[in-house]
Structures are given as C-alpha cells and as structure tokens.
Amino acid sequence: MPIDRRLLFNIDWGFLAAALILLGIGVATILSATFAGRNTGLEIKQLYAIGLGLVLMVIAISLDYRRLVDRAPLLYLAAVGVLVYVLFFGPKIANTRRWFMGPGGFQIQPSEFAKLVAALLVAKLFAEAKKDALGLFDVIVPGAAVGLMAALIAAEPDLGTAITLVPLFLCVAFLAGLRARAILGLFLMMIVLGGLGWMFVLKDYQKSRIYTFLDPNRDPQGAGYQKKQSEIAVGSGGVVGKGYKKGTQSQLGYLPARHTDFIFSVLAEEEGFVGVVAVLGLYMFVLWRAFETAQMARDRVGAFLAAGIAGILSFQVIYNVAMVAGLVPVKGLPLPLMSYGGSSVLSSLVAVGLILNVRMRRFVN
Amino acid sequence: MVRIYEDLRAVQRRLGVVQAVVALAVAALVVYFWHLQVIRGKSLLEQAENNRTRTLPIPAPRGPLFDRKGRILAENRSSFNVVVTTERKDELAGALERLSKLVSFDPGEVREHLNTQGPRFRSVVVKADASEEDVAAVEARRLEEPEASVDVVPLRSYPLGVGLAHSLGYVGEISDRQLESGAFEGFEPGNIVGQAGVELEYNRRLMGKDGLRRLEVNSRGVEVRETTRVPPVDGPRADLTIDLDLQKAVVDAMAGQSGSVVAMDPSNGEVLAYLSTPAFDPNSFSLGIKSGEWNGLLKDEEKPLLNRPIQGGYAPGSTFKILNALAALQERVITPQTKFHCPGYLSVYNTIFRCHKEGGHGTVDMTQAIALSCNVYFYNVGIRLEIERLSRYAHMLGLAQPTGIDLPHEIPGLFQDPEWKMRTQKARWFPAETVSVAIGQAMNVTPVQLLRVAAAVANGGKLVTPHLMKAIGGKPFEYPPPKDLGFRPEVVAAVRDAMIAVVNGGTGARARLDGIQVAGKTGSAQVVTHARLETNKHAREYQPHAWFVCFAPAENPKLAMVVMVEHGTAGGTSAAPVAGQILSRYFGVKAIGPGMAPPPDNPPVEPSPAPLRVQTALPSPAVAQSQGPQ
Numbered sequence: 001m002p003i004d005r006r007l008l009f010n011i012d013w014g015f016l017a018a019a020l021i022l023l024g025i026g027v028a029t030i031l032s033a034t035f036a037g038r039n040t041g042l043e044i045k046q047l048y049a050i051g052l053g054l055v056l057m058v059i060a061i062s063l064d065y066r067r068l069v070d071r072a073p074l075l076y077l078a079a080v081g082v083l084v085y086v087l088f089f090g091p092k093i094a095n096t097r098r099w100f101m102g103p104g105g106f107q108i109q110p111s112e113f114a115k116l117v118a119a120l121l122v123a124k125l126f127a128e129a130k131k132d133a134l135g136l137f138d139v140i141v142p143g144a145a146v147g148l149m150a151a152l153i154a155a156e157p158d159l160g161t162a163i164t165l166v167p168l169f170l171c172v173a174f175l176a177g178l179r180a181r182a183i184l185g186l187f188l189m190m191i192v193l194g195g196l197g198w199m200f201v202l203k204d205y206q207k208s209r210i211y212t213f214l215d216p217n218r219d220p221q222g223a224g225y226q227k228k229q230s231e232i233a234v235g236s237g238g239v240v241g242k243g244y245k246k247g248t249q250s251q252l253g254y255l256p257a258r259h260t261d262f263i264f265s266v267l268a269e270e271e272g273f274v275g276v277v278a279v280l281g282l283y284m285f286v287l288w289r290a291f292e293t294a295q296m297a298r299d300r301v302g303a304f305l306a307a308g309i310a311g312i313l314s315f316q317v318i319y320n321v322a323m324v325a326g327l328v329p330v331k332g333l334p335l336p337l338m339s340y341g342g343s344s345v346l347s348s349l350v351a352v353g354l355i356l357n358v359r360m361r362r363f364v365n
Numbered sequence: 366m367v368r369i370y371e372d373l374r375a376v377q378r379r380l381g382v383v384q385a386v387v388a389l390a391v392a393a394l395v396v397y398f399w400h401l402q403v404i405r406g407k408s409l410l411e412q413a414e415n416n417r418t419r420t421l422p423i424p425a426p427r428g429p430l431f432d433r434k435g436r437i438l439a440e441n442r443s444s445f446n447v448v449v450t451t452e453r454k455d456e457l458a459g460a461l462e463r464l465s466k467l468v469s470f471d472p473g474e475v476r477e478h479l480n481t482q483g484p485r486f487r488s489v490v491v492k493a494d495a496s497e498e499d500v501a502a503v504e505a506r507r508l509e510e511p512e513a514s515v516d517v518v519p520l521r522s523y524p525l526g527v528g529l530a531h532s533l534g535y536v537g538e539i540s541d542r543q544l545e546s547g548a549f550e551g552f553e554p555g556n557i558v559g560q561a562g563v564e565l566e567y568n569r570r571l572m573g574k575d576g577l578r579r580l581e582v583n584s585r586g587v588e589v590r591e592t593t594r595v596p597p598v599d600g601p602r603a604d605l606t607i608d609l610d611l612q613k614a615v616v617d618a619m620a621g622q623s624g625s626v627v628a629m630d631p632s633n634g635e636v637l638a639y640l641s642t643p644a645f646d647p648n649s650f651s652l653g654i655k656s657g658e659w660n661g662l663l664k665d666e667e668k669p670l671l672n673r674p675i676q677g678g679y680a681p682g683s684t685f686k687i688l689n690a691l692a693a694l695q696e697r698v699i700t701p702q703t704k705f706h707c708p709g710y711l712s713v714y715n716t717i718f719r720c721h722k723e724g725g726h727g728t729v730d731m732t733q734a735i736a737l738s739c740n741v742y743f744y745n746v747g748i749r750l751e752i753e754r755l756s757r758y759a760h761m762l763g764l765a766q767p768t769g770i771d772l773p774h775e776i777p778g779l780f781q782d783p784e785w786k787m788r789t790q791k792a793r794w795f796p797a798e799t800v801s802v803a804i805g806q807a808m809n810v811t812p813v814q815l816l817r818v819a820a821a822v823a824n825g826g827k828l829v830t831p832h833l834m835k836a837i838g839g840k841p842f843e844y845p846p847p848k849d850l851g852f853r854p855e856v857v858a859a860v861r862d863a864m865i866a867v868v869n870g871g872t873g874a875r876a877r878l879d880g881i882q883v884a885g886k887t888g889s890a891q892v893v894t895h896a897r898l899e900t901n902k903h904a905r906e907y908q909p910h911a912w913f914v915c916f917a918p919a920e921n922p923k924l925a926m927v928v929m930v931e932h933g934t935a936g937g938t939s940a941a942p943v944a945g946q947i948l949s950r951y952f953g954v955k956a957i958g959p960g961m962a963p964p965p966d967n968p969p970v971e972p973s974p975a976p977l978r979v980q981t982a983l984p985s986p987a988v989a990q991s992q993g994p995q
Contacts, residue, residue, distance in 0.1 A: 132375060171383055174379055174382075174383065175376050175379045175380060175383070176376075177375060177379075231401070231409070232409050232412050232413050233413070234398070234401050234402060234409075235401045235402055235405050235406055235408075235409025235410070235412075235413075236406065236409045236410040236412070236413035236414075237402055237406070238402055238403070238406035238407070238410060239402065239403055239406065248413055248414070249413055268398070268402065272402060273398060273399060273402040273403055273406075276395075276398045276402065277395060277398075280391060280394065280395055280398075283391070284388070284391050287387055287391075288384070288388075291380060291383065291384045291387070294380055295377050295380055297373070298371075299371050299373075300371055300373065300376060303373060303376050303377075303380070304376075307380060307383065311383070314387045314390075317391075318387070318390045318391065318394065321394050322394060322397075325394070325397055325398060325401060327397065
C-alpha cells in the first residue's frame with residue numbers, strides 16, 4: 001500500500017531522531033564493552049540488526065494502525081502458536097527455550113515480538129468495551145489473553161519479558177477506566193498468584209536471585225557478585241566518568257552481560273553522571289513523545305496502542321536502569337534501543353514505528 | 366462523510382496520571398544515580414581500584430587410566446608452574462626480564478606462547494614443571510616480584526610412554542579452534558583437555574570439575590586475600606581393556622619397525638593391545654610440547670603422529686583371500702574340495718594375471734590355496750563370485766566403513782566396486798578389475814578392519830565392535846553385542862582349518878607355537894608398481910607392506926591379532942615372526958616356527974620347512990579340528 005504523502009508531514013521527526021541517537025550510543029557502548037574480549041565485532045552485528053529494524057519500522061509505519069489492530073486476534077493466535085512451538089521444539093540454549101531458528105541459522109526471540117502483539121490485542125479489546133468505568137469482570141477476556149501469553153513466555157523461562165506484559169495490561173486497563181477497587185483486586189490476585197508461583201513455578205536460580213537481592217552478601221560469587229560489581233562500576237564512574245573504553249570494571253571483565261542487560265552500567269562507568277543524565281534525558285524525551293502521541297490520538301484504539309507500547313518501553317527502561325543501580329533484583333531484561341541483541345533491536349524499532357504510525361494518522365480518517 | 370471523533374477526555378485525564386508516574390520514576394532514578402556516582406563515587410572508585418577480584422581455576426586431576434588387571438596406564442602427579450600475572454600486557458616485558466634472573470627459562474618461547482594466546486591475557490606459564498630451587502627462588506621474592514607466582518597443577522603422566530601413545534592419546538591446553546567448536550562447549554581458555562586417543566574420545570567423562578579461588582588483589586596485582594575457595598572434584602577412574610603384559614610384548618616384538626599391531630578378544634571386541642609405531646612420547650605433550658619437537662613430529666617421514674591401526678589405509682593383499690573364501694563357500698560357488706589348476710598365471714580377459722610362484726602351485730584345493738596363498742585359485746573363485754557378491758561380503762564384514770572403535774578420527778577405508786567407480790569416476794566396471802579385487806587389490810583397509818574379519822572367523826562368524834573402554838567410575842560400558850553374519854558353521858570351520866594349515870607348513874609357518882594351535886593368514890601389499898620395484902629392488906620404501914592376521918588357540922580362540930609391518934616385504938617373513946614372538950609370550954609357550962629364536966636352554970630347532978601336510982589327503986573340517994600341532 002503506497003503511503004499517503006501528506007502523512008509524511010506529520011511524522012514526529014524529533015522522536016525518531018532521539019531513538020536513532022540512543023541506538024547509536026548503544027552501538028558505541030557495545031564496542032567499548034566488547035572490543036577487548038574474545039567475542040569481538042558485535043557492534044557490526046548490531047548495525048546489521050538496526051538496518052533490518054529500520055526496514056521493519058517503515059513497514060510498521062505504512063500499514064494503518066487501525067487495520068493492524070483489526071487483525072490483532074489473528075496475530076495473537078500466530079504468536080501463541082510460535083511461543084508454544086518454541087517451548088517444545090526450540091533449541092535449548094543455556095537451559096532455556098527462548099529461541100526460534102529461522103532459515104540459515106538465524107535466531108530470533110519470539111517473546112520480544114509477542115509483547116507488541118499483546119499491545120495490539122489489548123488496544124482492540126479495551127477499545128471495543130465502550131464503557132466509562134470497567135469492573136473486574138470486564139477485564140477477564142483481555143486479562144486471560146495476556147495472562148496466557150505471559151505464562152508461555154515465563155515457561156521458557158524468560159521471566160523478565162513475561163513481566164513486561166503486566167504494566168502493559170495495567171496501563172491500558174487503567175486508561176480504559178478500570179475502577180480503583182478493581183485495580184486493588186488485581187493486585188491482590190497477583191500477590192496470591194505470585195506466592196503460588198514462588199512455591200511451584202520459580203526455578204532455583206530465580207529464587208536465588210531474589211534472595212540475593214534481599215541480602216547481597218549471601219552469595220557474593222553468583223548473582224550478588226553481578227549486582228555488586230555493577231554498583232561499583234556505576235559508582236566509580238563519578239561525575240564525568242573514566243572515559244570512553246577506559247572503564248576498569250568493564251574492560252577487566254568484572255561485569256557480566258556487560259554488552260546486553262548491563263550496557264547501562266558500562267555507560268555509567270565510562271561517561272559518569274553527566275552521561276547518565278544525558279541518556280536518561282533522551283529516554284525521557286522518547287517516552288514523553290510516545291505518551292503525547294497517545295494524548296493526540298484520534299480514537300481510543302490509537303490512544304490505547306500508543307499508551308500500551310509507551311508503558312512497555314517505560315517499564316523496561318526504568319526496570320533495567322534500576323537493576324543496573326542495584327535497586328531491583330537482576331532479571332534478564334534488555335534496555336530498549338541500547339542493549340546488544342537482534343530481537344530486542346528489531347522489536348524496539350517496530351515499537352517506534354507503531355508510535356509514529358498512530359501520531360501521523362491523527363488527522364486523517 | 367461525517368467525522369465522528371470519540372470523546373477521549375477521560376482517557377487523556379488518566380494518561381496524565383500514567384505520565385506523572387513515569388516521570389517521577391525517572392526522576393527518582395536520576396536522584397539515585399546522583400547519590401551513587403557523586404556522593405558515594407569516591408568510595409566506590411576506591412573499591413574499583415583496590416578491590417579488584419581475580420578468579421583463578423584450581424585444575425581438577427583427570428581420572429587415572431588402568432589396564433584390565435588394575436595396573437596404572439596414566440596418572441597425575443603434582444607439578445609446579447612458575448606463572449607471571451599482570452593486569453597490563455605492557456608491564457609483562459619488565460616482569461619477565463626481572464624473573465629471568467631468578468629462574469632459567471626461554472623468553473622467546475614465552476613470547477611465542479603469548480602471541481598464540483589472543484587478547485584475553487591474564488597469566489602466562491613461564492616455566493612448567495619447575496624444580497624445587499626455582500619454586501623456592503620465586504616464593505622468597507614474593508614481595509619484590511608480585512607478578513610471579515607458583516601454581517600447583519596436576520600433570521598427566523604415562524608410565525609406558527611411547528608404547529601406548531596412539532591408544533591413550535595425550536592431553537594439552539585447549540586450542541582456540543577447539544574453543545570455538547561445539548564439541549568443547551563450556552570450556553575455558555587454559556583448560557587441559559584430551560587431544561587424541563582415549564583421552565580425547567572420553568574427554569568430558571575423564572575430566573573432573575575444576576575448583577576455583579577468588580582473590581582480592583590490589584592495583585599492582587598483589588594478592589591481598591583469598592575470598593573463596595571451591596575445591597576441585599577429581600575425574601573418575603577409567604578401566605581399559607588393554608593388557609599391559611601383552612602390550613609390552615607387542616612393543617618389544619615391533620622394536621625398530623614401522624607398522625601396527627592390534628590384539629583383541631574375538632568374542633567381544635575388547636582390545637587387549639594396540640600399537641602404532643613409530644610413535645611419540647605423550648608425556649612431552651603434558652608439559653606443553655615445544656614447537657621444535659612438534660614440527661619434528663609433523664615433518665618426520667615415518668609419520669609418528671599417524672594412528673596407523675585406524676588411519677592407515679593399505680591394500681590387504683592375500684589376507685583378503687579369507688574374505689573371498691568365506692563368500693565363495695557361503696554362496697556355494699566352491700566347496701573346500703573344489704580344485705583349480707595353477708600353472709603360475711591365469712590368462713583371462715586378454716590379460717595375464719600372475720601367481721607369485723613362477724612355476725605355479727599345480728592343482729590345489731581351497732585349503733592348499735589359502736595355505737600356499739595361491740593367487741590363480743582365487744582369481745578363479747573371484748571370477749565366479751563376481752564383483753557384486755564380493756562387494757556385498759566385504760561390506761558385510763565391515764570393510765569400507767568405520768569399525769566404530771572408541772578412538773577419534775577413524776578412516777572408513779575404501780572398496781572399489783562398480784557402484785563406487787560410477788560414482789567417483791563416471792566409468793563402467795571392467796570384469797578384469799574383479800580379478801585384482803579377488804586377491805585384495807583395489808581397496809584400502811585399516812589394520813583394525815582386517816582384525817575384525819579375522820575375529821569373525823575365530824568366533825564363528827560374528828562381527829564385533831572393537832573397543833578399549835571397560836568402565837568409567839566403576840560403571841561398566843555397554844557395547845552392541847557381536848552381530849551374527851549368518852555364515853553356516855561348516856563355512857567358517859573350513860576357512861579356519863585353512864588358516865591352521867597356513868601356520869602348519871604354509872606361508873605363515875613362523876607363527877607356530879609349541880602346544881597351541883595358531884590359525885593365520887599372510888599377506889603383502891604392493892606399494893609401487895612392479896616395474897618401479899625392478900628399478901631398485903632393495904630400496905626400503907619400495908618394499909611391499911607385510912600382513913599377518915591370526916587367532917589362537919584355533920579351537921577356542923582367546924586372542925585375535927593383526928600385525929602389519931610397513932615395507933616388511935612379505936607377511937610370512939616379517940609379520941608372522943612378530944606374531945609368533947608375541948603369541949609365545951602371551952601364552953607362555955615356545956615359538957617353534959622355522960628360524961624363530963629358541964629359548965637359550967634348549968637346543969636349536971631344526972629349521973625344516975616341513976612338507977606340506979595338506980598335500981596328501983585333505984583334512985575334513987572335523988578331522989582338522991581334532992588334530993594337534995605337529
């Protein structure tokens with residue numbers, strides 16, 4: 001479908017530029033984190049992923065978001081199918097089944113895309129419930145749909161991605177008018193489910209991470225080591241940082257997962273508080289424009305879609321940065337746009353595309 | 366068209382709440398980073414500088430290897446390594462310079478090792494297996510030379526050395542290529558892993574679990590204190606099928622010659638002795654082999670690194686007549702009594718195929734033909750069998766495919782037949798080629814493949830899987846049971862009787878034992894064309910390879926063996942005596958073949974080549990079995 005040229009005038013160029021700058025900072029930080037290690041050349045792979053991601057972004061822009069939302073149930077069924085397939089037939093890597101093998105050894109993590117499908121579906125379901133105030137019974141269907149997806153992802157196990165579906169659901173449900181009492185009820189339910197999950201579902205390594213978070217000295221070699229080293233890395237960066245490629249914590253290899261989930265601690269160590277404020281400022285700008293898009297949307301579907309995606313991104317940014325600072329338990333949750341990883345980059349760029357999509361169609365019927 | 370805008374005011378109001386929550390959270394993060402980086406920044410920077418931790422592995426000793434009677438084949442002894450560790454590569458030269466005044470080592474070699482180590486530099490061994498003086502010198506200057514330290518590491522040692530090099534293999538530091546391969550997933554640089562033989566085949570199971578020490582070091586790299594120590598877990602013991610006594614007998618018998626000897630229990634495939642010679646000393650690899658020594662091994666024309674029993678491909682020559690006879694008898698193409706006339710050649714397909722005996726063997730039956738290794742007889746048999754059936758039986762008896770022995774990098778060998786020729790050369794098969802196949806040309810077999818064929822005759826027609834591992838950690842290994850190939854008992858018995866005749870007056874007479882009946886077959890494999898051999902009849906590298914396959918005692922075989930002497934000229938003169946010497950030591954009886962060294966207290970045996978017993982009445986299978994040795 002050729003794109004209406006008038007729509008191009010309404011593209012939010014500032015938002016797009018900020019996202020691209022964050023991607024660029026991510027590539028530079030990945031290079032710094034890995035150039036001295038065994039596994040080099042990752043920044044090149046990241047650039048390829050960004051290139052492919054931009055193509056997907058353009059596709060995500062050019063399809064009218066209302067048509068996309070209309071097809072959400074189909075996309076949802078497909079996503080659930082792939083998640084089930086991965087769970088049973090996906091390759092086992094580091095004791096998890098998160099990956100989908102494409103042709104030619106190309107691997108993607110379907111859960112990264114499933115969360116966007118969930119955003120489409122939630123937008124559709126809540127937009128159709130045209131009431132001003134929703135009770136608990138009104139959210140059973142969307143809740144069950146998102147819950148099933150979260151359970152499949154949690155079973156991989158990939159608890160970090162599974163949990164991002166919670167803020168998505170709560171955010172959109174709240175916007176759609178879920179009563180405060182119902183929100184309280186949902187929280188209670190989650191606590192009960194969480195307790196059951198602790199007893200029957202959580203793997204030992206996940207429990208140990210939570211224990212370790214509560215008492216870092218419990219296991220200074222394992223998960224606590226990671227938290228402590230990250231804290232030292234961030235703190236030792238000081239006001240202006242140790243300089244690009246000069247962070248001792250990162251360069252000497254004390255930081256695990258430094259090019260993926262802990263990329264922000266490399267940035268904090270090498271660029272200091274100044275760099276942290278600058279990058280968090282960029283993220284704040286991106287998130288703000290995303291929420292603004294929801295404010296401007298011409299219909300409930302657009303508002304819910306933009307807000308849902310903004311909710312996912314906000315949660316990931318806030319959780320990841322808090323984790324790097326040692327404020328919350330370590331979870332495998334990448335920092336959108338900056339962390340190394342093809343699936344994360346692709347899904348982040350599709351998310352950017354969907355936000356742009358809603359914003360530029362705010363005037364047109 | 367009328368535009369109907371939805372009323373979004375309620376949604377927008379609630380969006381404001383969400384935005385506020387997000388903004389507050391990000392603001393809180395900024396405040397916390399201020400606290401961490403600006404307020405606590407100095408103290409955390411100090412921690413980063415002074416509190417650098419270093420994790421060092423404590424290597425676990427590999428499981429020791431024992432022979433079938435519990436005697437040690439490979440063990441570990443503690444050895445000391447002098448190690449230099451620096452945070453920065455540019456400080457290394459100075460540290461090495463100062464250390465060279467304390468300990469004697471070759472700086473060139475250290476530098477060479479460093480260049481191969483890649484960017485992830487941590488520490489380098491400057492002297493492996495250091496003496497007590499070296500250790501004392503380094504320990505005494507711990508404070509002046511913080512970069513130098515002494516590690517205690519388990520060193521793999523092989524008491525028999527060269528004699529078991531190709532079966533046990535050796536260990537060495539994992540290479541970059543291995544690190545990237547899937548087989549070594551989860552391994553770290555610096556790990557000592559099996560590099561050949563049993564050590565490689567069973568590497569993961571023999572390795573223990575490394576322990577680790579986590580040290581706090583200051584900015585100069587001096588150890589401040591040890592924060593954690595996880596002790597290593599030793600690898601489990603492994604019991605091999607090797608019989609050390611027999612192995613030593615094999616080593617002695619092959620002294621000074623190139624080739625292979627493999628002996629196994631024909632009933633179950635347990636390998637009792639395994640020799641490939643010339644070989645290398647696996648102990649020199651444990652220390653990290655010097656590049657000069659390694660290059661010497663690589664360039665040596667005798668190929669000491671080649672694992673001949675499973676990687677040497679040779680024409681089986683006359684030993685193939687066993688297989689030819691088995692096939693022909695089973696297919697009822699001949700009976701043991703079938704006779705052909707040998708005038709010294711066979712003229713067929715417009716070609717003259719020669720027998721090795723110029724005047725011919727006269728009219729012979731199958732037993733005589735095997736005993737005397739008559740080519741003309743088997744040309745005739747092969748022509749009647751035809752290539753398809755020869756090929757089918759060769760494959761059935763395990764040629765042109767790996768035997769499945771538990772050693773790495775076995776070659777499959779090769780058997781030329783019409784299908785192979787069409788596939789590789791896109792050409793039709795000529796009937797004349799079948800004639801060469803009938804006497805073991807136009808194919809490549811490994812000594813272990815040939816041993817399996819001999820074992821199949823010994824055990825009544827079953828194909829075994831040769832193996833060296835009996836048990837790891839006390840848990841016995843399960844192997845597929847020998848596969849019954851469906852030969853009729855009288856077929857196998859007839860071939861066995863013919864093999865007995867080989868030793869009793871035939872070409873393999875030098876493998877005869879006193880009181881124990883040996884069955885065998887000689888063979889020789891040409892390495893150059895006839896014309897080429899004529900140019901220099903005595904050049905060693907032109908001499909054919911000599912084969913001898915055998916089993917004993919013939920009535921109830923305990924041992925099947927293949928002996929291959931490279932450039933030994935003829936199986937009967939060079940391989941059979943080696944077999945005789947080994948068998949006599951294994952069974953504790955005298956070797957009484959012609960020309961075999963007599964025991965010193967006995968008068969020399971008359972070297973009479975004894976007229977062929979089988980020339981007269983043909984011994985029926987049943988009779989031959991009951992006849993003792995002459």
